[in-house]
Each structure stands twice: as structure tokens, then as C-alpha cells.
Amino acid sequence: MALKDYRTALVTGASSGIGAATVRLLAARGIAVHALARRRERLEALAGEGDITVHAVDIRDRSKIYQTLGAFDIDILVNSAGIGSRFDPFHELDPDNIDATLETNVLGTVHAVRAAVPGMVARGRGHIVNIGSIFGLHAIGTSVYGASKGAVHILSQDLRHDLKGTGIRVTEVSPGRTETEIFATMTDDLALQDAMAVGFSILTAEDVAEAVVWALDQPWRVNVSLIELTATEQIPGGVDIHPVAGSE
Ligand SMILES: NC(=O)c1ccc[n+]([C@@H]2O[C@H](COP(=O)([O-])OP(=O)(O)OC[C@H]3O[C@@H](n4cnc5c(N)ncnc54)[C@H](OP(=O)(O)O)[C@@H]3O)[C@@H](O)[C@H]2O)c1
Numbered sequence: 001m002a003l004k005d006y007r008t009a010l011v012t013g014a015s016s017g018i019g020a021a022t023v024r025l026l027a028a029r030g031i032a033v034h035a036l037a038r039r040r041e042r043l044e045a046l047a048g049e050g051d052i053t054v055h056a057v058d059i060r061d062r063s064k065i066y067q068t069l070g071a072f073d074i075d076i077l078v079n080s081a082g083i084g085s086r087f088d089p090f091h092e093l094d095p096d097n098i099d100a101t102l103e104t105n106v107l108g109t110v111h112a113v114r115a116a117v118p119g120m121v122a123r124g125r126g127h128i129v130n131i132g133s134i135f136g137l138h139a140i141g142t143s144v145y146g147a148s149k150g151a152v153h154i155l156s157q158d159l160r161h162d163l164k165g166t167g168i169r170v171t172e173v174s175p176g177r178t179e180t181e182i183f184a185t186m187t188d189d190l191a192l193q194d195a196m197a198v199g200f201s202i203l204t205a206e207d208v209a210e211a212v213v214w215a216l217d218q219p220w221r222v223n224v225s226l227i228e229l230t231a232t233e234q235i236p237g238g239v240d241i242h243p244v245a246g247s248e
Contacts, residue, residue, distance in 0.1 A: 017180030
């Protein structure tokens, strides 16, 4: 079940960044791609680049997601829709932003999977790719975003148990810092947004999309369950060895 054996894909978060790059790569490989996000004009600009169908849908609109994803056969589901939670200190976080982060990154992913799998089970084949994050694998800071991506991590790993025997493969691709529009969801500070894209050569959206397609292109006997992908100069984890002032 390599990529050539799949015919259709649905990519969420398709209007920019990793999702858009994945749409382009899949379309270039002959897959009929359904591109889903909120910004219709962005999706329509992409639609000229191949066999791409546009769905301007908010991933948090549960009934619309079931209606949209239940309307056609999906061989490949790539869950890339996501936002970064705000950079504010935890004790100053806007409760609405906490909800938006968890509803988009966690509930959006869970319901998209739930909506797509019945058809996959009926046809005996399918491949789910969830875009996680190094924030879901390591304690780095920004705990609400980390919690959302930690949920995507264990969802992806548990789905392998839950879907065993159905013919559905599950892959989690967890990137480090990648140059996309996501920084704008974390802070309005343009200097800080720029600062996140410098200092070392960060990943491009295409780097991550290539990893997605590589996992999809493996022969049937191979399930790539987790890819952690970072810039060469970004090393997650480690211990904070700097003492806090006044703690000695
Ligand atoms: N960039 C990084 O450093 C990085 C690192 C690790 C993981 N990730 C993950 O990678 C995934 C893609 O993000 P990106 O970096 O490519 O950022 P991006 O360029 O901001 O793309 C995010 C996508 O999600 C869509 N989206 C956001 N909220 C949505 C909603 N309510 N309904 C439908 N679509 C929604 C956006 O489209 P609309 O605004 O048009 O709806 C956009 O297409 C996310 O899950 C993110 O957490 C990113």
C-alpha cells in the first residue's frame, strides 16, 4: 500500500504552511486532494495546482466536519489544522485562547479521524497522518499547546491499537520549529515573530511535507508510527541549568 495505491486524500489546515505544502506534494504525485481550512480564497489559489477540491470549513464545526468528510471516499487523512497557543505567561492566559487551542488541535483532530475512518474500515484501507509537535513529546514550555500536542501524540499511538486489523495505518509527524504562519497565532509582536524564524536554519513546510509523503509511500508491511523532525541546530529537551535569581 504505497502512495501509488491510494487515490484520494483530505488535508486539514490546507490553506498555509505544512498543510498547503502537503497538498502540493500529494497533487504532484497524482492524488486527488480535498483541501480543508477556513480561508476559502487561499484554498482556491491552491486549487489551480492540481486535482484539488476546496472545503472552506472550520475544523471546530463538528457537524460540518462529519458532513464534509463523510461525503466521499478518503484514502489518506492528513490532520494539519492547528494553532499555537499564546506566548503569555500561563497565569495570564486568556481562557478563550485555551479553549481555541484545545478545540482546534485536539477535538478537531479527533473528530476528523472519527469522521474519516468508517469509510476506510469499509474499504479495508486507509492512512491517517497526524501533525503533532516536539511540544507533544518533550516539556519545552507553553503548556497548553504542549498538552494539545501531547494529546495528538497518544491519540496517534492508541489509534494503532484501536484500528488494528482494519487495514488502516497511522503516522504521527512531530516537527520542531518550522517556518510557517503559525507564529502569528502565538503573538502579535512582529519582532518576536521574526525572531522565531532566525538564529538557526529552521525547517521549511516542504521538509515536513516530504516526511509525510515518505511515510505514506512505504510498502504495506511498514507502518511509520512516529517521525520526530527538527532543524539540525534545534535540540528539544535537556535540563535548565540556570539558577533562578534568589533561589540560592
Ligand atoms: N510551524 C511550526 O513551528 C510547527 C511545529 C510543530 C508542529 N506544527 C503543527 O503543524 C500544523 C500546521 O501548522 P503550520 O505550522 O503549517 O501553521 P500555519 O501556516 O498557521 O497553518 C495552520 C493551518 O491550520 C488551519 N486552521 C487553523 N485553525 C483552523 C480551524 N479552526 N479550522 C480549520 N483550519 C484551521 C489554518 O487555516 P485557516 O486559518 O485558513 O483556517 C492553516 O491552514 C499545526 O498542527 C501545528 O501545530 C507547527
